[in-house]
Amino acid sequence: MKKMTRALLILSGIPLLAVFIFSQDCLSESCHQTFTDHSQVHAPVLEGDCLVCHTDSGKKHPKSRGSEFSLESEDIGELCEGCHDIAKGDLHTPVAEGECLSCHNPHATDTPFLLIESDISNLCNKCHEAVITNKKYSHGPTAVGACNICHSGHGKMVNSLVPLEEINQLCYSCHTLKEQEINSLENIHKPVQNSCVDCHNPHESDNKYLLSLSSPEACLVCHEDIRIKIDNAKSHHAAVEEEGKCLNCHLPHGSNYRFNLKENTFQLCLSCHDKKLKEGDHIILNMKDYLQKNPEWHGPIRNKDCSGCHNPHGSENISLLRYYYPPEFYSPFDIQNYQLCFQCHPETNVLDPSTIKMTGFRDGDRNLHYLHVNQEKGRTCRACHEVHASKLPVHIRDAVPFGGWQLPINFTQTDEGGTCAPGCHKKVEYKRDKN
Ligand code: HEC
Ligand code: HEC
Ligand code: HEC
Ligand code: HEC
Ligand code: HEC
Ligand code: HEC
Ligand code: HEC
Ligand code: HEC
Ligand code: HEC
Ligand code: HEC
Ligand code: HEC
Ligand code: HEC
Ligand code: HEC
Known part of the structure; x- marks a missing residue:
């Protein structure tokens, strides 16, 4: 209570004589003057009010050769919270546990927010394994150590300390064009609505576009049924297995066509089947050319639907037939x-x-x-x-x-x-x- 009253008095600018005397003492040239030689000085220190946090029980003051420099409260969190309203709830663990000093200096520093490290990533790396380990691709803001652009020091654990309500909002705060592009699509892929980090690593990756997994694993990790189909297929489709994999036909974020396809099925199939292709010894006809030369098109072809009969991913039957x-x-x-x-x-x-x-x-x-x-x-x-x-x-x-x-x-x-x-x-x- 004593502490609080003092704090209040200081904050409201009413000087207390005793405090004035002590502060003069503490910050005097021969004593702790250097505490204010920093660009960032904690307000009560600047005011010279050491005793909001320290006790003046002489024995414990270093000058009296006491063992430690005694604080008003052993519980640092409680000490700080006397003046700071730290949000409650599911906070970053060291904040919730009152370990304020693992990040802040109580007196003064040359870094904003009284942080003990000027390089934020060093601060985080004190407790976390470094998130940048020199993989092939790194994300711009992470690479420059700006961890706090995305995480707040105190943020909520459930949301990975992201101060915004959703991680997607965070991504869109910089990737504004992507937001416009995705929102203009008729069908948005479910995980894209859910969270960008379902597929992308926000820090770094060995895969292009910061994908957490390489293709096709990046897709099959959720589409187990397609994996089974491909694994059990007797007739395989090169389109699924060659460079590009799933993205030869699908768009990852969504599309104006059904099934996140790049184009309507017909255009899509004919984009490769516009020439003779080889399947072992068998030469597959040039379907585009064939259709041009044979004007009587079967109903589903007229409806631009090739997948009514073919399973594009693979099949137990010849010619990828369903x-x-x-x-x-x-x-x-x-x-x-x-x-x-x-x-x-x-x-x-x-x-x-x-x-x-x-x-x-x-x-x-x-x-x-x-x-x-x-x-x-x-x-x-x-x-x-x-x-x-x-x-x-x-x-x-x-x-x-x-x-x-x-x-x-x-x-x-x-x-x-x-x-x-x-x-x-x-x-x-x-x-x-x-x-
Ligand atoms: C906001 C609370 C707070 C205020 C105000 C404060 N201190 Fe401290 N001080 C601490 C805490 C907490 C520690 C313990 C630091 C640690 O354990 O690393 C500490 C430690 C110290 C130490 C020993 C370690 C060191 O950093 O040198 C000295 C000396 C000290 N304070 C002097 C002062 C003086 C002088 C003032 C006033 C000008 C002052 N303090 C104001 C919280 C405060
Ligand atoms: C006696 C009241 C008081 C106590 C106790 C106190 N602070 Fe402060 N602190 C202040 C005031 C006043 C400010 C300035 C507020 C502002 O600028 O909004 C401040 C500002 C800060 C800032 C922001 C600095 C900046 O550059 O914006 C940090 C970080 C901070 N305090 C951390 C701590 C920590 C950690 C403790 C516990 C060791 C603590 N404070 C204890 C009064 C206190
Ligand atoms: C893991 C490091 C970390 C810990 C632990 C931590 N902080 Fe902070 N704090 C930060 C960072 C980083 C900022 C700068 C703003 C941001 O990124 O959220 C900050 C900002 C602040 C601020 C100024 C901005 C504001 O939100 O008003 C205060 C006050 C503050 N911290 C007090 C505390 C107190 C009190 C504790 C202990 C209960 C504490 N901090 C524990 C990292 C930490
Ligand atoms: C004093 C130690 C400490 C410091 C410094 C620290 N953290 Fe933490 N952080 C923890 C602990 C402990 C947990 C909870 C245990 C865990 O999940 O690893 C945690 C959890 C997290 C989580 C949530 C973990 C998850 O799985 O979602 C994130 C994100 C995080 N920290 C980011 C940061 C960032 C960014 C910084 C630097 C600004 C930082 N931390 C600094 C100790 C620390
Ligand atoms: C572009 C935004 C962004 C930047 C910059 C960023 N992070 Fe993250 N970080 C995230 C998101 C989003 C998550 C949640 C990932 C998830 O849920 O899969 C995360 C998760 C974490 C976690 C939890 C465990 C993990 O690895 O998934 C830690 C720890 C962490 N980040 C630390 C850091 C550190 C340290 C830095 C700076 C070197 C940093 N982050 C920079 C967005 C970012
Ligand atoms: C602070 C701004 C910022 C935030 C927030 C941010 N990014 Fe980025 N991102 C960049 C910058 C800068 C680049 C590199 C420039 C570029 O290639 O567009 C980049 C590149 C990327 C790339 C690679 C693009 C390419 O063409 O290689 C992906 C993927 C990406 N970000 C995804 C995300 C995701 C997912 C999130 C949310 C977790 C996110 N970004 C949050 C700034 C940001
Ligand atoms: C289902 C997985 C998945 C999700 C979820 C996802 N992406 Fe992607 N993203 C990809 C893939 C795959 C690529 C590579 C595209 C390519 O190779 O053409 C990519 C590419 C990107 C690129 C760089 C290339 C480009 O198209 O501009 C950015 C930026 C990007 N994504 C941002 C985001 C953002 C922001 C979110 C969340 C709103 C998000 N992604 C969600 C899978 C995903
Ligand atoms: C994090 C899990 C996840 C990942 C990774 C993922 N998807 Fe999906 N995908 C889903 C979910 C959930 C749905 C919605 C299923 C439903 O509605 O039944 C879906 C739906 C689809 C659909 C059907 C869309 C429609 O309109 O019916 C296609 C096609 C698809 N995904 C392709 C892909 C491709 C290609 C990739 C890799 C770039 C991929 N998915 C990665 C979870 C994922
Ligand atoms: C040759 C083009 C092509 C390739 C390559 C391809 N797909 Fe498809 N995919 C399609 C077409 C066409 C449909 C729509 C099928 C229909 O009309 O029934 C589809 C439908 C889907 C669907 C939703 C309906 C279903 O069958 O469950 C998912 C999920 C899917 N694909 C995932 C994948 C994944 C994962 C990969 C990579 C391993 C992949 N696709 C590769 C053409 C392709
Ligand atoms: C990215 C290029 C590409 C796309 C797109 C593509 N294909 Fe293919 N397709 C091939 C190649 C290469 C072969 C020959 C090698 C093989 O059999 O897998 C082939 C072979 C086939 C075969 C013969 C398979 C066999 O075992 O004899 C059928 C049937 C087929 N494709 C149908 C389709 C249908 C239907 C679509 C549209 C949904 C489609 N293809 C889209 C490249 C493609
Ligand atoms: C011996 C030759 C022959 C065989 C074998 C044959 N069809 Fe036909 N089919 C025809 C002829 C000729 C017509 C045209 C009848 C007319 O309209 O004059 C026809 C017409 C059709 C039609 C149009 C609707 C109708 O019945 O008039 C369908 C559908 C059809 N056949 C499906 C099949 C299917 C499915 C099979 C295999 C199970 C099959 N056909 C086997 C000769 C054959
Ligand atoms: C995805 C649906 C679908 C499948 C599968 C399908 N058809 Fe058809 N078929 C149609 C449609 C639609 C028409 C056009 C009916 C109309 O014009 O009234 C049609 C028309 C026909 C006609 C008659 C055309 C005419 O001019 O009257 C024949 C013959 C035919 N189909 C044979 C077959 C045979 C043989 C198979 C199996 C190899 C088959 N169809 C599989 C949808 C299908
Ligand atoms: C009504 C069913 C049906 C539809 C619709 C259909 N196909 Fe086929 N397709 C077959 C059958 C059956 C075969 C097996 C070969 C045969 O019997 O002539 C085949 C074979 C193929 C082959 C292999 C030809 C070869 O030379 O080995 C390709 C490529 C092909 N189809 C592509 C397509 C494309 C592209 C479309 C859409 C424009 C399409 N198919 C629509 C039934 C269909």
Whole structure:
């Protein structure tokens, strides 16, 4: 109480005679005059009021050869808090524990805030392992030791001592263009809304752009399901594994397209599939060129959707297909073989022997899909249809791959049905309306 009263008196500028005498004494030339020879002098010291903190019990004063210089309170935190209102709560541990002197000098220094170190990072490094260990890339403000731009000495532990409510606000306080860029996106990636430091290290990193992990680990660490998909894939996609990895197709912060894609799926796929590519010995066709030359585009291609049939990350099936699709001309009928198509088309197409509406490929009510496909020696869809695009209507192929040959189908569509003269049998005609 005595201390508080004195403090109040000093702060309100009312000099106390006794205090005046003592202070004269303490700061006198022969004694502690050097205490004020600094650019930053603690207000009570400047006032010469040593006794707000020290007791004057003569025995303990060094001059009287006492052992230690006695303080009003053994508890430094309490001593300081007599005049300073230190916020309560989940503060930086040494602040909460009243270790004010591990950072501040009680009397005077040449550094702002009476800090005992002019280099802030040295101050922090007294207790923390250095955050700068000469990794390949360091973050501007950290590299120059400006730890306190981001952390406050007293900050809240839960928020890593960041004085702002959210870490993202901190990042945006300098990266203002990034803020505008991200906020203008239609879909913002969840972790970006959550915290920039989910991916970036605020101090330094061996990875470009201060990423905490290298690619693709930087993504797979959260997307375990994609990792499993890639690990278990029988057909791999070079796009996922070559330089750039996930970022060959995705943007990290968000995008105006679905799934954080760089472009719509169609543009994206054709950005690489605009030339012949190699898969081992197999030459993959130039899809862009192929589509340009074959004007009859299949529905999903018209809808600019390649991922309806392909899994861009990898697949257990050939050609990255989402479902098994028989690569042969003949295959014993099993409805499972055609799940790829029946994601979007009705199964009854090949299950009902007769129909008057299900399919246009019928002769009267005889379902010719059933006839060709639903047999022990069934023809697969590929025997007649080209899956991406073709020159003929209904995606009928020009020619059928049979053995090592391409047998022309010679399909013609008519108002009532169609005709074909394939290498498999003589020219036949089907008519939906038999009357
Ligand atoms: C705000 C509280 C406060 C005030 C005011 C204060 N001191 Fe101190 N002083 C301390 C504390 C705390 C220590 C112990 C420092 C340590 O343990 O490192 C200390 C230690 C000392 C010491 C011994 C160690 C050293 O730093 O040399 C001397 C001498 C001293 N004070 C003199 C003074 C004098 C003279 C004044 C007035 C001009 C004064 N103090 C004002 C808090 C204060
Ligand atoms: C007798 C009252 C009193 C006590 C006790 C006291 N201070 Fe202060 N302190 C002040 C006053 C007055 C100021 C100036 C306030 C201002 O400028 O807002 C000040 C300012 C400071 C500053 C800011 C200096 C700056 O450059 O802005 C720090 C840091 C500080 N005190 C730390 C301490 C610590 C640590 C203790 C305990 C060892 C302590 N104070 C004890 C009165 C006190
Ligand atoms: C880990 C180091 C550290 C400890 C421990 C610490 N401070 Fe500070 N303090 C700072 C730093 C750094 C600043 C400068 C402002 C900032 O970065 O937040 C500061 C600023 C201050 C200020 C002036 C600004 C303000 O917030 O009013 C006062 C007063 C102060 N400290 C008092 C204390 C007291 C009292 C204690 C003990 C309860 C204490 N400090 C413990 C590092 C520390
Ligand atoms: C006197 C010792 C001491 C000093 C000096 C000190 N710290 Fe701490 N700091 C601690 C302790 C103890 C903890 C709590 C234990 C832990 O998590 O490491 C802590 C916790 C932290 C945390 C939160 C840890 C987390 O995991 O989120 C941050 C951030 C931090 N300190 C930053 C700083 C910065 C920046 C400085 C320099 C301005 C600094 N510290 C100076 C002792 C200190
Ligand atoms: C650009 C802002 C920024 C700068 C500058 C900065 N930090 Fe940090 N620091 C952070 C953020 C944000 C976190 C929280 C990281 C997290 O939660 O993963 C953090 C975390 C920490 C931690 C907790 C443990 C850890 O390593 O994650 C310590 C200790 C720390 N910083 C010390 C320092 C020191 C010392 C400096 C100066 C050399 C410094 N920081 C500079 C933003 C910064
Ligand atoms: C005090 C200002 C400041 C703050 C706060 C800040 N940065 Fe930076 N940051 C910079 C500067 C300066 C650079 C280096 C200049 C540049 O490349 O744009 C930089 C560079 C970066 C880079 C690398 C850019 C590149 O092109 O290589 C990333 C990533 C980054 N900051 C992320 C963050 C994150 C995340 C946060 C929040 C935890 C953050 N920054 C907070 C100033 C800041
Ligand atoms: C999901 C992980 C992730 C999160 C969360 C994240 N980033 Fe990034 N960030 C990246 C990746 C990956 C790159 C590298 C982009 C590249 O290679 O083109 C990057 C690049 C950057 C760059 C430098 C290159 C550029 O695009 O300008 C800055 C600056 C940046 N991020 C800031 C931020 C800020 C600020 C936040 C928080 C609002 C944030 N990031 C959140 C993953 C992330
Ligand atoms: C810190 C965890 C984390 C990291 C790291 C991360 N993500 Fe995500 N990602 C998420 C979460 C959470 C969602 C939202 C999932 C949901 O809504 O079901 C998400 C969603 C997505 C989506 C779907 C977006 C949509 O519109 O549905 C894509 C694509 C994606 N992330 C790609 C990436 C890529 C690429 C990277 C690496 C640059 C990455 N993620 C890194 C957590 C993460
Ligand atoms: C070749 C381009 C491409 C690459 C490379 C790629 N993705 Fe994707 N990703 C896509 C497309 C296209 C979609 C949308 C799929 C759809 O329409 O169903 C997608 C969807 C996603 C989704 C959300 C939907 C889902 O399937 O769970 C996540 C998460 C995702 N990708 C993460 C990743 C990660 C992590 C990597 C790197 C290991 C990666 N992607 C690499 C093209 C790609
Ligand atoms: C970054 C370039 C790139 C992008 C973007 C890309 N691909 Fe590929 N793709 C390749 C390369 C290179 C190959 C050949 C090597 C291989 O098979 O992985 C390939 C092969 C394929 C294969 C044949 C795989 C096999 O095992 O036969 C399919 C199917 C495929 N891509 C579909 C797609 C689809 C669908 C998209 C869009 C979602 C897409 N690609 C986007 C580069 C790309
Ligand atoms: C309706 C399903 C479906 C859609 C949609 C689809 N594909 Fe395919 N794709 C297949 C099938 C089935 C194969 C297997 C080869 C075959 O049977 O002709 C294949 C094979 C491929 C191949 C490998 C060709 C080769 O020479 O090995 C590439 C590349 C490819 N597709 C790219 C694309 C691109 C790019 C898109 C979007 C523009 C797309 N696909 C849309 C079903 C589809
Ligand atoms: C992602 C959905 C989807 C998948 C998967 C799919 N299709 Fe289609 N298909 C469509 C759409 C949409 C149309 C267009 C319907 C329309 O124009 O009314 C269509 C039309 C067709 C047509 C008739 C075109 C016409 O001109 O009437 C044939 C033939 C066809 N698909 C065959 C297949 C085959 C074979 C498969 C399996 C390899 C398949 N489809 C897989 C969506 C799909
Ligand atoms: C023997 C050749 C042949 C086979 C095999 C074949 N189709 Fe067809 N398909 C046709 C013909 C011809 C048409 C055009 C009928 C018309 O409109 O005149 C057609 C039309 C279609 C259509 C358009 C809607 C309809 O039924 O008229 C779809 C969808 C279709 N086929 C899917 C498939 C699927 C899926 C498979 C494999 C399970 C398959 N086709 C196997 C010849 C075939």
